[in-house]
Structures are given as structure tokens and as C-alpha cells.
Amino acid sequence: MIRLGIIGTGGMANTHAESFSPMKGVRLAACCDIDPARARAFASRWNIPKWYIDYREMLDAVTLEAVSVVTVDAAHAPASLAAIARGLAVLCEKPLATSLADARKMRDAARARGIVTHVNFSYRNARCVQAAAALIRAGGIGRVLHVEASYLQSWLVQDTWGDWRTTDAFTWRLSRRHGSAGTLGDIGCHIYDLTDLLCGDISEIACRLSTFDKGVAGNRIGPYVLDANDGFVSIVTLAGGGIGTVHATRWASGQINSLKVRVYGDEGAVDVDLDRSAELYGLAKSKRSMRPASWKEVKAGITPNQYQRFIAAVRRGTSDESDFANGARVQACLEASFTSDRRRKPVKVKP
Numbered sequence: 001m002i003r004l005g006i007i008g009t010g011g012m013a014n015t016h017a018e019s020f021s022p023m024k025g026v027r028l029a030a031c032c033d034i035d036p037a038r039a040r041a042f043a044s045r046w047n048i049p050k051w052y053i054d055y056r057e058m059l060d061a062v063t064l065e066a067v068s069v070v071t072v073d074a075a076h077a078p079a080s081l082a083a084i085a086r087g088l089a090v091l092c093e094k095p096l097a098t099s100l101a102d103a104r105k106m107r108d109a110a111r112a113r114g115i116v117t118h119v120n121f122s123y124r125n126a127r128c129v130q131a132a133a134a135l136i137r138a139g140g141i142g143r144v145l146h147v148e149a150s151y152l153q154s155w156l157v158q159d160t161w162g163d164w165r166t167t168d169a170f171t172w173r174l175s176r177r178h179g180s181a182g183t184l185g186d187i188g189c190h191i192y193d194l195t196d197l198l199c200g201d202i203s204e205i206a207c208r209l210s211t212f213d214k215g216v217a218g219n220r221i222g223p224y225v226l227d228a229n230d231g232f233v234s235i236v237t238l239a240g241g242g243i244g245t246v247h248a249t250r251w252a253s254g255q256i257n258s259l260k261v262r263v264y265g266d267e268g269a270v271d272v273d274l275d276r277s278a279e280l281y282g283l284a285k286s287k288r289s290m291r292p293a294s295w296k297e298v299k300a301g302i303t304p305n306q307y308q309r310f311i312a313a314v315r316r317g318t319s320d321e322s323d324f325a326n327g328a329r330v331q332a333c334l335e336a337s338f339t340s341d342r343r344r345k346p347v348k349v350k351p
């Protein structure tokens with residue numbers, strides 16, 4: 001039996017509870033949130049026997065094998081480190097931390113104690129992503145030369161998910177003081193992760209961040225100063241020698257949550273478009289024949305999701321490739337992006 005504690009019981013924690021609840025041999029044993037009303041309501045909704053307002057108290061009081069850390073970004077590091085110190089496996093939400101120094105500390109602490117870790121880069125759940133990554137790794141499009149990757153959202157201009165001006169879950173994401181690294185940290189981490197998974201490690205980044213006026217008096221809402229970036233454009237160099245662009249924004253009217261990655265090699269191309277499908281990816285094979293390559297759709301086989309992968313890793317006793325080392329690599333991409341924007345120069349990615 002894997003007894004699991006959930007730390008942070010806001011919106012995303014429901015996806016964790018929904019995913020873990022039906023799994024055989026997994027029990028939601030406790031939950032915790034600094035907001036007692038939220039913790040109590042979450043415990044009642046998911047039939048969790050114990051709830052707490054301090055994760056240290058929960059970790060001391062309840063026998064657990066693993067935790068899910070689903071707090072605001074700023075609490076990922078302290079909560080994960082507290083669980084690692086008690087020998088528990090940790091599934092942490094993305095981005096792994098709010099600084100590269102913290103991400104390294106988390107990776108190194110887990111490595112030193114042989115703890116199973118996982119970062120919830122949830123777009124890895126899409127089976128077309130897994131299949132396309134396997135095909136590219138096996139040389140299916142030859143040498144990767146060029147990539148174009150984008151993640152477009154619109155919640156600053158469309159209320160599809162609610163009004164950001166009156167909802168806490170949006171406002172902390174716009175405020176650096178509340179631990180947000182803006183669009184770069186929130187969704188840039190996903191698109192860097194997908195680029196890295198599909199194309200191999202990113203070794204250098206030249207990035208420009210943008211932060212536009214949101215039309216709010218004094219540029220603040222209550223305690224939230226609206227100072228976090230709301231978009232970025234990066235030129236990336238891949239360790240294998242290819243180049244490409246990676247970009248994201250929250251101002252993309254007409255796009256709700258659009259992720260696209262197109263990878264071009266010297267023997268073909270792959271097109272992952274999660275708006276189109278999580279099952280199908282596009283493949284154009286050229287084999288250097290010089291004949292025009294036509295696109296065909298490839299259906300990917302079923303692959304386990306991130307939650308199933310985490311539980312499998314806990315049972316096995318070893319992490320898979322979506323571990324804290326990978327989280328730290330993505331964090332290094334975020335850090336290189338900030339440094340590059342500040343210096344107006346390309347910066348090496350050093351996890």
C-alpha cells in the first residue's frame with residue numbers, strides 16, 4: 001500500500017486526487033493547505049481521513065510513503081525538502097522551484113538519499129509526445145537541425161477560465177513577490193521541457209521577456225503587484241547542434257491552451273500539435289530523397305500518465321526520466337532565459 005499525502009489543495013490538487021484515487025494499492029492518507037477551509041473541503045471531497053494546515057505537522061503525524069506537492073510555486077522547495085528529509089518519495093508540480101539554486105538543492109538532496117522523485121510536466125501525458133520522442137531518439141527523422149515550439153494562452157484577454165482580476169489562482173501567477181516566475185516559469189517550463197524531451201538537451205538560450213501594461217490602477221490588485229513577465233521569445237541551441245525558437249504568451253486571443261512543437265531533421269520532420277490531438281502526431285519522411293515529403297498522421301500507442309509513472313517509480317524504487325534532475329535542467333533553462341534577457345546576450349544552460 002502506498003500512502004500518499006497531498007500538500008496544497010487548490011485547483012490542480014483535484015487532478016492529483018482524481019488520478020491517484022482509483023489506483024489499486026494507493027491510498028490518499030492526508031492532505032494539507034495553509035488555508036484551513038480549503039484543506040477541510042478537499043479532505044471531505046476526496047474522502048481523505050486527515051487534514052492539516054502545516055505540512056511539517058502532517059509529515060510528523062501520519063505514516064506516508066509518498067507526497068504530491070501541489071502548492072504555489074514558492075512552497076515547492078521547502079515542502080519537497082521536508083519530505084525528502086523524512087525519506088518519502090516526492091511528486092512535485094512544475095516548475096520544480098523558483099530558483100536554480102533551490103532546484104539543485106532538491107535534486108542533490110534526493111540523489112544523496114536515493115529518493116524517488118518526479119516532476120509533473122503534464123504534457124508528457126500526451127501519448128503522441130511519448131511516441132514522437134521515441135521516434136526522434138531512434139533516428140526516425142535523422143539529425144535534429146531545427147525546432148519551433150510555442151505555448152499560447154489567452155487568459156489575460158479572455159475569461160474562458162475565469163476573470164484573472166478577481167481570482168487568487170491567477171493573481172499570484174502575475175506577481176514576482178508571490179513567487180511567480182511569470183509566463184516563463186508557469187508555462188515556459190512546459191514548452192522547454194517538451195523541446196528538451198523531443199530534441200535533446202538545450203545548451204544555450206538567447207531570450208527576450210515581455211511585461212505589458214494590464215490596465216489596472218497602480219499596477220496592483222490587493223497585495224499582488226503585477227510585475228511578472230507575461231511572454232517570452234527564445235532562440236535556443238541544442239546540445240546536438242540544431243537551433244530553434246521557443247516562445248509563450250498569455251495574450252494570444254483565440255488560443256486557449258495551445259502547445260505545438262515542430263522538429264525538423266535531415267531525414268524528415270515531426271509535428272506535435274496538442275490542439276489537434278494527444279494521440280496523433282504528424283510525420284513527413286524525406287530520407288534526403290529530394291522528393292517533396294508529404295505529411296501523414298501517426299497514431300501513438302497508449303502510454304502511462306505522469307501519476308501512473310510516479311507510482312510505478314515508487315514501486316520500483318528508482319525514478320524515471322521525469323525526475324528532479326530533469327526538473328533542474330528545465331529550471332536551468334528558465335534561469336538562463338532570465339539572465340539572457342537581463343544581459344541582452346545568449347547564455348549557456350548549466351543545470
Ligand SMILES: NC(=O)c1ccc[n+]([C@@H]2O[C@H](COP(=O)([O-])OP(=O)(O)OC[C@H]3O[C@@H](n4cnc5c(N)ncnc54)[C@H](O)[C@@H]3O)[C@@H](O)[C@H]2O)c1
Nearest residue numbers: 008009010011012033034070071072073075093094122169
Ligand atoms: N502540471 C500542470 O499542468 C499544472 C497545471 C496547473 C497548475 N500546476 C501547478 O500546480 C501548483 C498549484 O497550482 P494551482 O493552479 O492549484 O494553484 P492554486 O492557487 O489553486 O492552489 C495552490 C494552493 O497552495 C496552497 N499553499 C500555498 N502555500 C502553501 C504551503 N506552504 N503549504 C500548503 N499549501 C500551501 C494555497 O493555499 C492554495 O490552496 C503550481 O505550482 C502550478 O504551477 C501545474
